[in-house]
Amino acid sequence: MSEAVRDDTIEVQGRADEYALDLTDEQRERRRDALALIRQFGDPVLKSRASEVTEYGPELEREAERMIEIMRDAVGVGLAATQLGLMRRLLVFQAGPDATPTALVNPVIEWLSDEAAVATEGCLSLPGVAVDVERPLHARVHGVGVDAEPLLIEASGLEARVLQHEIDHLDGVLMLDRTEREQRKGALRALREGTTYSPEAEDEEEEL
Secondary structure (H helix, E strand, O other): OOOOOOEEEEEEOHHHHHHHHOHHHHHHHHHHHHHHOOOOOOOOHOOOEEOOOOOHHHHHHHHHHHHHHHHHHHHOEEEEEEOOOOEEEEEEOOHHHHHHOOEEEEEEEEEOOEEEEEEEEEEOOOOEEEEEEEEEEEEEEEEOOOOEEEEEEEEEEEHHHHHHHHHHOOOOOHHHHHHHHHHHHHHHHHHHHOOEEOHHHHHHHHHO
């Protein structure tokens, strides 16, 4: 992989404290209700690999629609079925407010670029925590839609990062597994203590 570049403009899932600044009381309430449905760090399901989807139909469509609704209410840009305790290889994503929400079944990463970027990621299953993660800038992912029709996605930037983040979830891999050791330690400490953590906050502490 080529040398990674720093791209602070990409942030997956965002941290609750930042988003809350721009939310109405109703939106905050919906976000709290949505997060209550999402499995949180420490739940063993988040470290388990999901199984291939083999049956298609109305049930799968309803499941995907519900996931999109939860993702939106939680103010996220992606959600994997395992985050709801559903051990199926299904994810939904919406990389930007103007993007169309998409459900992807049995996703497979076909190709990743050598060019990579480091960006700050958050996760709906690790609220209050953000860490730096290096990922390829471009990705080609194939799978099928909920109607079993083939889907091929050529993604770049935020969309590529979101897809990699959510496919990691389906493989039982968390962003903490992909960050540097010191940030992982800081994030784990915050999760144990119920506080927040971000690389920016850590840098500010070091400067004091």
